[in-house]
Amino acid sequence: MKPRINTMEELSVAIGVSRPTLSRFFQNPDLVKKKTVERIEAGLARVEYVPNFFATRLNRKTTGIIGVIIPYLNDLFFTKLLQSVEAAAMEAGLTVITQCSHSDPHIEARAAETFMSMNVDGAIVAPLGDQSDRAVHLRLKSRLPFVLMDSRPKTMPNVDFVGTNHKQSTGLITEYLCRVGKPPAFLAMPRVNFNAVERENAYISKMEELGFEPEIIGTQPVGPSSYFEEHGQAVLGAAFAQGKMTDRSILCVNDRVAIGAIRAASQHGLTPSRGAKGGLRIAGHDDYPLCPYLSPPLTTVAQDTDAIGKKAVSRILQLISSEVSEVEPEITLFDGSLVLRDSA
Amino acid sequence: MKPRINTMEELSVAIGVSRPTLSRFFQNPDLVKKKTVERIEAGLARVEYVPNFFATRLNRKTTGIIGVIIPYLNDLFFTKLLQSVEAAAMEAGLTVITQCSHSDPHIEARAAETFMSMNVDGAIVAPLGDQSDRAVHLRLKSRLPFVLMDSRPKTMPNVDFVGTNHKQSTGLITEYLCRVGKPPAFLAMPRVNFNAVERENAYISKMEELGFEPEIIGTQPVGPSSYFEEHGQAVLGAAFAQGKMTDRSILCVNDRVAIGAIRAASQHGLTPSRGAKGGLRIAGHDDYPLCPYLSPPLTTVAQDTDAIGKKAVSRILQLISSEVSEVEPEITLFDGSLVLRDSA
């Protein structure tokens, strides 16, 4: 087992190269003469040494770290988004520190605190809904490059944002549903989630534009801790039990709710179908990774998570390099794209 | 907007309290006289200041950080496990730094490097399968408290491990399936995943114990990047297309594969059912969060992710406090529990 060396100083006496030279070597071996590089590498092979992360970051003007906060970990949409962000950040040579707020504003606040104390170069935050503490976001924004991702409160119009154009995406699928079958009802969520509200409104305005009467169900919570799937199943299950909605088109606020909705249909012997012009159809929003494996596979609108993650990172990089703190905020909305499967 | 203060030194002149006193205050306000605490808190309310994370951790003997590596982010089983670990760590007052290896041994190695450079107090690693670099794990283990979680190579028997007793869990569901219907075939995975292999072997030995002939399908990859669901769907879809397996009991290596299997059944107009003594039944392993919402809901064996996460953290805490580096490794295996739903 190799002898362990803890500090660069010790390493320098062990190898016989000055400490600052080692420092240069660890930053970029090209900055050191080839002959010396060889000596250093030979030395490193003989001992167990890793430069101290904290000492490194403490001194650098820039830490090369970006912080990412996501609200849920048990949601494949967010993990997909996170993967996209991580990939983009890695390509840019940044270290990503991810924190999950677990639907808790206090944890979110603590994560923000951590980022500030780390002097991260920038923060990308996918906020909780209503519950997020606005002051926390403002504080982050005032201290460092900051972009909101996925959803944003209407009360923060002056913040950089990257997300989906829900007006477009929800309009797209609403229009599709109207075109090839009965105009859809909207299976909503209790109104604590910004995106859910945006989609609900987008649905309403598209329906009115097309001259149909909007119909919204599911705005009341069904249980104490209603997960999305559970909510969809409960709301629609109750309706089906009363013989209602069984031949309707139903647009769910997101795919996880749709998963519950499809389950409810199955429980009542109903099969939502794209072909059934006058019968039950169920559609969702997001293109959750499991959509193709549902029975029937879910028709939905895909969010371009890849583009969102990439853009969030590139925007952060812009903000980092643009010294000035008073940049005009940029709102980037990506269009959704229709993914037709069998359910609607 | 409050004036921003960057260093504890500046803060000390701004408030009129010496810097070391502030240091004590931030570590534990009880260490400072009440009167002084009030002065400090009044001062903090007037300015924008956060202690520097790196400087803090650099000096402390213990960083209060534990590192966690998981192989996939887009898998609700691992995110569930991660939540359990995070909750336990938070309760113990530890900061968790999570890194995802994204199925890439190089990324895993880099994450390990990061942990070592951070002088994390301990590391909990859910390894990739075969691909994981054994040397990386050994290096981690030689430097800091280290426990493997979820799966482990047979080649590392001397490492602390927390996971599921697959012999028991797989035996349990195999026995159940044999008891209430036809003996199951096993829908396996290409043999790169340790747990998959363990379950396959557990299935074989239980079948032999019960006097049945084991039958294993799906050990060959079906595509270049066969995700679990895709694999299950492809393997079983191909079998169904040939009229095979349509009235069999099928035990899938995990729930994600089972999701694909159920989809394949549905595509061929088949409904796996618990009631069908002689007909098609499909079961899984893990109790993936979406199991209740499949059609039919999936019968499976639940892994006790909560216990696994808690135990991993408590074991790390033990190793941290037990100074000595030569502790007898502890292998903790939790039993799985049968979750009967409609599919088998």
Next chain:
DNA sequence: CCCTTACATTTACGTATGTAAAAGGGAGGA
């Protein structure tokens, strides 16, 4: 052979905090 040049290396200082030991201060007792 000496000087210049270009680059590598070293010196010296900076970073933001922890921590042990020394100094300070206030209350209570003689």
Next chain:
DNA sequence: TCCTCCCTTTTACATACGTAAATGTAAGGG
């Protein structure tokens, strides 16, 4: 009134490394 004790605060040093400026060194030209 003075001394002592105990707790609080401060002094002084330590941590592990980045970085700019200064110094060293080897190659090439005159």
